């Protein structure tokens with residue numbers, strides 16, 4: 001405790017102190033819980049309540065829910081929770097039915113890593129962590145509807161996560177209708193012949209396994225053997241979104257390799273266009289929209305076929321089909337299937353020595369190069385600065401417009417997972433191709449005339465000329481000429497020409513890949529899938545959900561040497577024979593099955609949790625349609641519906657937000673919900689940063705024990721350096737909300753966090769500054785309560801004009817700030833009003849006191865509730881109407897100020913009655929009439945009598 005609580009307490013037993021705050025806060029939290037103060041009624045169902053409240057306009061205000069981490073909360077974590085709470089309280093006081101609650105995202109790697117490190121079962125450690133966090137959060141007085149809270153690990157919750165998985169598994173994307181449809185409708189089309197069955201045989205002639213394979217090509221959740229990101233260090237595969245730009249795991253920072261493993265995927269690529277298009281209607285920060293657009297990465301271009309003798313054609317994807325005449329060689333990704341087919345037995349006559357890599361045959365060269373490429377990540381392979389490597393396959397292809405035979409290489413700068421895994425190389429106009437062509441002494445042809453003065457001979461250039469702002473040259477054969485056209489027109493012309501001849505077509509390519517959906521971990525939702533004796537997958541019927549995660553002794557992931565790419569994952573659930581091997585009746589009598597032993601990724605549970613908040617106890621549906629429609633359905637300005645406000649960190653720009661949007665769209669298509677988007681408005685709060693102090697060795701020292709002296713920082717007598725960084729245990733600078741609540745109370749903490757600056761800006765924590773907000777609450781208290789008796793000191797006489805103006809200006813400003821989430825300026829206005837009342841002296845009017853308390857209520861709800869009751873009310877402040885400003889007192893009253901020069905009136909100014917002498921003097925001297933009258937004469941003296949008179953002696 002600091003010196004704030006002194007002996008003065010004895011003289012003033014009813015002063016607002018930390019002890020008093022603790023008492024008030026605990027008392028009201030209990031009352032709120034007991035009375036269900038924050039419960040928001042649904043229009044129907046088990047959470048239906050007062051129909052008059054359910055008839056109000058609704059607001060669904062949500063935070064990104066927390067992981068129950070072992071470290072507990074530091075003061076940075078609740079910044080967003082406090083902000084949504086203030087916003088929700090204001091919305092509630094402004095006539096809305098407000099849904100605000102918080103659950104826990106409790107499956108997944110972080111919780112599991114913690115369990116493994118501490119040697120406790122993840123359920124035990126996760127539940128303990130949740131209890132701890134719940135207590136920490138409760139202390140903050142957050143107005144959550146607790147009936148709606150849950151954790152993603154609750155079987156009643158993940159039953160529906162599994163159910164949604166089955167919906168996705170049992171649907172396909174109909175690209176004509178541009179929506180998901182039940183797989184049964186596809187089967188019907190195959191059966192009755194309205195859709196052709198891929199391959200040569202009829203549906204009726206296929207075995208069950210063959211049918212399953214065909215359907216697997218359509219299902220929105222499907223198993224595939226495509227190369228995946230394998231992370232031996234974590235012992236699991238990862239989604240592209242979980243791999244960093246330098247090819248390592250986002251969690252743990254281990255190397256990630258490409259490996260062919262059979263894994264579950266979600267066909268998110270089917271939704272690429274809709275995920276892009278619907279961004280336009282969302283009220284999200286532009287930066288986040290841009291990140292999603294880039295991640296989806298829509299590229300318009302063309303596919304073009306290059307014939308390889310009579311072996312077949314190599315299809316390339318290019319965004320610069322206009323440069324086709326300049327394609328002087330080709331490159332296949334080393335893993336491309338065509339490579340084996342085109343490689344000849346021997347090097348063709350006269351093959352350039354640099355192209356062979358010193359190998360005796362093309363097959364040998366290709367083999368050696370493939371091995372080398374496999375050990376690199378996609379990012380390493382694509383690094384611009386890196387020297388280009390590759391090898392000639394021995395094959396040539398025909399450029400379809402120039403008719404030239406161009407050599408075909410394999411090189412790691414071409415990726416298998418993008419476009420067609422093959423490119424036409426245009427070294428004169430693409431930098432990577434330019435570098436490669438230089439290294440391998442390949443020809444270059446300029447087909448877009450450089451707009452600078454480098455000329456048209458690429459052999460004299462330093463780099464490719466890649467600009468779009470130029471005209472085509474050297475691009476004509478007997479049938480088509482692009483010469484003289486701009487890039488855009490040339491593209492259109494060549495694309496049509498290729499399409500006419502059936503050797504190309506315009507196409508759109510996406511960077512987005514399907515979402516790798518299985519993990520080799522214990523702590524996740526089990527898949528509701530079993531395999532029969534032929535290995536054919538079967539969905540469990542809804543009646544068998546939830547499929548509970550078995551209690552096991554050995555839940556640890558099998559991890560490997562992080563650098564050993566040749567390892568194979570082992571799922572913890574597979575060690576559990578009794579659980580894995582089961583006899584089930586799936587409708588055709590009891591049979592033996594083997595369960596899927598992968599688990600879902602931690603993103604699954606957060607893909608749809610907003611929906612469950614709406615109707616958390618429904619055991620027949622994931623959400624009742626009428627209830628979903630009420631809280632999230634489309635409405636004016638929200639054509640795709642969604643949560644009214646979603647607050648969280650910007651780090652979730654792609655992962656969680658993209659996955660959740662994808663699931664919403666599927667559920668929407670299948671008719672389960674009316675909102676095609678989960679989150680209408682997104683807001684990213686800034687971070688609370690903290691100073692990090694480091695000793696001479698660069699090691700962080702405990703921030704709380706550092707002293708400031710003579711402008712320097714000292715720890716145990718040693719000078720330390722100070723920089724602003726993240727807050728956290730590892731940097732020894734974490735401050736917990738518990739400490740601050742103990743020292744000042746939760747209301748002070750709430751006010752301080754909201755007052756620190758604009759919500760979306762990062763700000764440094766400064767424990768010494770917290771006391772400022774504590775003092776504000778003390779002054780507020782003293783303005784209303786007698787510190788000797790504890791009684792309210794207000795009087796029933798009407799406030800004076802000045803006070804009315806101060807009050808209504810504050811009301812007006814605070815209301816606007818609250819709606820605009822500018823809580824820092826709202827606090828400044830409340831402080832100003834409170835100071836005005838302090839200065840006026842004497843008891844304040846009851847109406848002023850009451851309205852002040854109502855203004856404070858969203859920000860500091862405990863002290864507001866206490867003062868409200870001390871003012872004689874018996875109902876909660878939470879449900880009072882927020883004050884409304886009387887416009888008559890809001891407009892600034894002005895007075896006319898006369899400006900005289902040498903005794904003559906030269907100007908009249910309309911000014912505020914409270915203007916200072918200095919401001920008034922400045923205003924007068926800047927007035928154009930005054931400037932003109934002075935005509936540059938030297939000013940000898942200015943006499944100011946604010947607000948009415950300025951006298952200038954020149």
Ligand code: ANZ
Nearest residue numbers: 299317318319320413414415418419421423426429430
């Ligand atoms: C010829 C060309 C000429 C290209 C030129 C570019 C400039 P975005 O915009 O990202 O979609 N490309 C295609 N598939 C590739 C793969 N699997 N691995 C590596 N590169 C690939 O990029 C499309 C361009 O990237 C394509 O257009 C292709 O090179 C290359 F002056 O084709 B271009």
